[in-house]
Each structure stands twice: as C-alpha cells, then as structure tokens.
Amino acid sequence: MSAPEIMEAVSPNGGSTVEREDLSKRFARRVSVNEHYSRKAVSYQGNRAAPGLRWMKYKEGFSSRLVAELVDEVEPQAVLDPFAGICTTPLVAVGRGRDAMGIEIMPVGVLVGSAIAEASNGLSPPMFDHCRAALLSHTRNGHATPDEFAFPHVPITVGAFPPGTEEEIARARSFIAAVDDTGLRSLLNLACLSVLEESSYTRKDGQYLRWDKRADRPLRSSVDLGSIARFSDALERRFAEISEDVDALKKQYGGGHPDLVTGSCLELLKDIPTGAFDMVITSPPYANRYDYTRTYALELAWMGFDRGDFSALRQRMLSATVENKGKMEWLGDIYGENRETLDKAIGMYAGQGAVHEVLGILGERAAELSNRNILNLIEQYFSEMAVVVAELGRVVRPGGVAIMVNDNVQYHGEELPVDFILADFAEQAGFQCTNIWKLARGKGNSSQQMARFGRRELRKCVYRWIRTDD
Numbered sequence: 001m002s003a004p005e006i007m008e009a010v011s012p013n014g015g016s017t018v019e020r021e022d023l024s025k026r027f028a029r030r031v032s033v034n035e036h037y038s039r040k041a042v043s044y045q046g047n048r049a050a051p052g053l054r055w056m057k058y059k060e061g062f063s064s065r066l067v068a069e070l071v072d073e074v075e076p077q078a079v080l081d082p083f084a085g086i087c088t089t090p091l092v093a094v095g096r097g098r099d100a101m102g103i104e105i106m107p108v109g110v111l112v113g114s115a116i117a118e119a120s121n122g123l124s125p126p127m128f129d130h131c132r133a134a135l136l137s138h139t140r141n142g143h144a145t146p147d148e149f150a151f152p153h154v155p156i157t158v159g160a161f162p163p164g165t166e167e168e169i170a171r172a173r174s175f176i177a178a179v180d181d182t183g184l185r186s187l188l189n190l191a192c193l194s195v196l197e198e199s200s201y202t203r204k205d206g207q208y209l210r211w212d213k214r215a216d217r218p219l220r221s222s223v224d225l226g227s228i229a230r231f232s233d234a235l236e237r238r239f240a241e242i243s244e245d246v247d248a249l250k251k252q253y254g255g256g257h258p259d260l261v262t263g264s265c266l267e268l269l270k271d272i273p274t275g276a277f278d279m280v281i282t283s284p285p286y287a288n289r290y291d292y293t294r295t296y297a298l299e300l301a302w303m304g305f306d307r308g309d310f311s312a313l314r315q316r317m318l319s320a321t322v323e324n325k326g327k328m329e330w331l332g333d334i335y336g337e338n339r340e341t342l343d344k345a346i347g348m349y350a351g352q353g354a355v356h357e358v359l360g361i362l363g364e365r366a367a368e369l370s371n372r373n374i375l376n377l378i379e380q381y382f383s384e385m386a387v388v389v390a391e392l393g394r395v396v397r398p399g400g401v402a403i404m405v406n407d408n409v410q411y412h413g414e415e416l417p418v419d420f421i422l423a424d425f426a427e428q429a430g431f432q433c434t435n436i437w438k439l440a441r442g443k444g445n446s447s448q449q450m451a452r453f454g455r456r457e458l459r460k461c462v463y464r465w466i467r468t469d470d
C-alpha cells in the first residue's frame with residue numbers, strides 16, 4: 001500500500017484501517033451483488049409457505065429453496081450443517097437423496113427437525129388425526145392436572161401466559177406425557193412449542209423478548225401486543241397446517257432421516273472423520289449480540305430447561321453476546337493431545353490483522369462503549385469461528401464446497417468485515433473463497449450509530465468457498 005493511501009486510511013474513531021484495507025484489496029473483487037439471493041431467500045420469510053418448516057417461525061433460519069438450489073447445483077453425496085437451527089439443510093438434502101448431518105446446540109431446533117423428518121417418513125395420518133382430536137379435547141375440557149405438568153417456568157418466563165392458558169398448557173402437557181409413540185410425541189410437542197409465543201404476553205423482537213403490559217411481571221411494560229391467541233385455538237390451527245402438509249412433506253423430505261445431533265459443533269466437529277463431507281451449507285450466529293437463550297426462553301422452558309441449564313447453554317453457544325466467557329481453555333482440554341487443527345485455528349486468529357486492528361481501536365475507547373464486554377465478544381467470536389472454519393477445512397474433501405450466510409457488523413463506528421475475515425480463515429484452512437455474493441440491500445446501522453458515525457450499510461452475504469486439493 002502506498003503512503004498516501006495509508007494516511008487516508010483513518011477510521012471513524014481516528015484509528016488505522018490499514019489491515020481492513022489490505023483485506024479489502026484481497027477479497028473485494030470476489031464480492032458481487034447476486035439478485036438471486038434476496039432477503040427472502042436467506043431468511044425465514046422464504047419458509048412462510050414451506051411445508052413443515054412453516055410450523056415453527058424460526059426467524060434465524062434460511063429458506064428451503066436456497067438449500068434445494070445449492071444442493072441441486074453441486075450434487076454432493078454428503079452435506080453438513082454445523083449450525084443447523086431447525087435443520088433446514090439436512091432435511092432438504094436428505095429429501096434430495098443425499099446423506100446429511102445437522103449439529104445444533106439448541107434442543108428446540110433438533111426437536112423441530114426430528115418431528116418434521118418423522119412426519120415426512122413414518123406418520124400415520126389416521127393415528128395423528130385421532131391423537132390431535134384427543135389432545136385438543138383434553139386441553140379444552142380436561143380436569144385439573146397435578147402440579148408436575150404445570151409449565152416449568154424460569155424467572156425470565158414467569159407471567160408469560162394468562163391464567164387460562166397456564167391451565168390449558170398443563171392439560172396438554174399431561175396428555176403428551178402419556179403418548180408412547182416417540183415420533184408422534186415429538187410432533188405434538190413441536191405443535192405446542194410453535195404456538196407458545198402467540199398465546200403468550202411476549203413477542204420475539206430482535207435480541208429480546210418484548211413484554212405486554214398485561215403480563216404479571218414486577219417490571220411493568222407499556223407495550224400493548226393486541227389480542228393474544230387462546231392456546232388451544234392456536235394449537236388447532238397448527239394441527240390443521242400439519243395435516244395439510246403431510247402429503248407434500250412425504251414428497252419433499254421423504255428420503256429418510258437425516259443425522260441430527262444436539263450439541264456444540266465446537267466440540268463435535270473434531271470427531272468427524274477427515275473428508276467425510278463434500279458440501280457444507282450453514283449460517284452461524286452473527287456477531288451481533290443476539291441471545292438465542294432469551295428469545296427462545298419459552299420454548300426451552302417447555303423442554304424442561306431450568307435456570308442452570310439456561311446459563312450453561314448460553315456459555316456453550318458460539319460466543320455472540322456480551323455475556324459469553326472465553327472457551328479456548330476448555331477447547332484445549334477437550335482437544336487434548338490431538339490438537340493439530342486447534343493449533344492451526346489459534347494461529348489463524350492470532351495472525352488476523354483486521355480483528356486486532358478493531359480490537360486495538362475499541363480497546364482505547366473502552367470507556368465509551370455501551371458495554372466493555374464487546375471486546376470479549378469480538379475476540380471470542382472470531383477465535384471460535386477460526387476453530388469452526390479450520391475444522392470445516394478438514395472435514396470437507398478436496399473439490400467440496402462450503403456455503404455460509406452471515407452479516408457484517410460494526411461496533412462504535414468500527415466495521416468488522418466478517419465476510420473478508422472469514423474468507424481469510426477459509427483460505428488458510430484449505431479453501432479458496434470464490435464468491436462473496438452480497439444482497440442488493442444490506443443492513444443499515446442503528447439510529448444511535450448513524451447519528452454519531454454517519455449512515456453505513458453493512459453487507460449481508462452468502463459466501464462460497466471451494467476446498468482445494470491438499
């Protein structure tokens with residue numbers, strides 16, 4: 001880089017952008033707008049009418065169409081998604097005749113994926129119709145239930161339901177507990193889980209749960225969420241959708257059961273044999289402070305998560321919140337002697353100049369940050385993603401393809417080009433980053449950031465990395 005360019009390269013906080021400029025020089029030519037990848041394709045909006053996937057509005061998901069097109073283009077034998085969410089990738093891949101594995105840390109996602117796979121492969125419609133009618137009747141008219149079936153609240157869910165809904169929920173839970181068939185039981189659980197939000201005084205809203213003023217909570221809200229669905233009515237509507245979808249599901253996802261594993265990919269990828277997959281389609285959590293354990297509090301509590309389970313889950317997730325503690329020591333322990341890939345990842349992170357450039361600038365402004373732990377978040381997000389990318393470089397065989405959906409972020413006016421940073425990791429892990437397809441419209445910065453640092457649109461991208469020959 002010539003001297004005048006270095007002198008001009010000054011960040012909104014007066015720091016250097018040399019490292020980010022260098023990354024940009026390396027990768028900017030791989031960036032192109034791809035009209036085909038709309039907000040709808042890379043978000044749950046594309047699944048609003050998709051059989052099965054429409055049952056649970058998993059706002060963090062991408063569309064089945066995106067996965068189907070990518071799988072048809074590459075024609076892989078075996079597909080992996082290490083951040084599987086409600087298992088869109090493995091379900092679609094298996095439905096198209098491929099082997100597929102999904103790893104997802106939130107049991108809610110794996111329950112949804114397993115129930116869809118079950119409904120696509122083994123469900124007996126007459127048995128389901130009989131069971132849903134009995135469950136609805138019991139939920140509406142059943143007798144009082146023992147306490148053991150009450151909704152197992154944790155502090156962050158207390159007061160979420162009107163009293164009548166609490167009673168209906170307890171009756172539904174007592175009915176489901178007596179269902180022997182595991183496939184049917186998971187489908188009934190999914191149906192109930194999927195309507196908890198609409199029958200509660202909460203709404204998922206970005207990083208938080210928004211509360212209605214009618215909720216019986218110590219901290220009063222002033223928000224009115226309008227009419228709240230009766231639990232059994234919402235359940236009846238969901239059951240109707242499930243029945244409506246069964247034929248389409250058999251056609252779309254009827255190729256068998258994908259391998260769905262509940263756990264952390266940071267822990268599980270290391271046990272996957274080298275070269276086991278020829279395609280990865282994934283979208284990790286974004287580095288944006290979004291806390292899944294808060295937004296999915298009702299669903300996790302339904303599944304029996306107590307307070308300790310919530311904080312354990314938050315700490316095991318890929319670090320993307322200011323509450324996460326570092327995992328590198330723990331990773332050292334679980335890798336033990338066989339730490340070649342871990343050491344590679346540590347080296348990839350240590351040499352990543354752009355991340356350290358941003359950390360240096362923000363470190364000097366730590367007192368001005370909305371939360372000082374943003375520094376930890378950035379460090380941990382990228383060091384953990386280095387581990388994931390290094391492992392993907394190992395488990396994807398030469399010639400294989402990895403596709404990743406992710407957003408760039410900024411903190412205190414300093415942009416982190418997540419797409420370029422991960423491309424740098426990918427190229428050190430044995431991939432060539434061939435494309436960074438950006439959506440025609442990126443993501444605007446928050447109004448506070450805009451007022452202080454000016455308007456900036458952050459890229460929302462789909463990356464394609466090809467595994468080169470060793």
Ligand SMILES: C[S@@+](CC[C@H](N)C(=O)[O-])C[C@H]1O[C@@H](n2cnc3c(N)ncnc32)[C@H](O)[C@@H]1O
Nearest residue numbers: 061062083084085086088105264265285317318
């Ligand atoms: C952007 S979402 C992926 C959604 C998915 N593409 C879909 O269509 O449903 C990221 C997912 O990563 C999961 N996750 C976070 N940390 C994880 C970890 N360490 N291992 C596996 N999954 C993790 C989150 O629970 C979340 O479901």
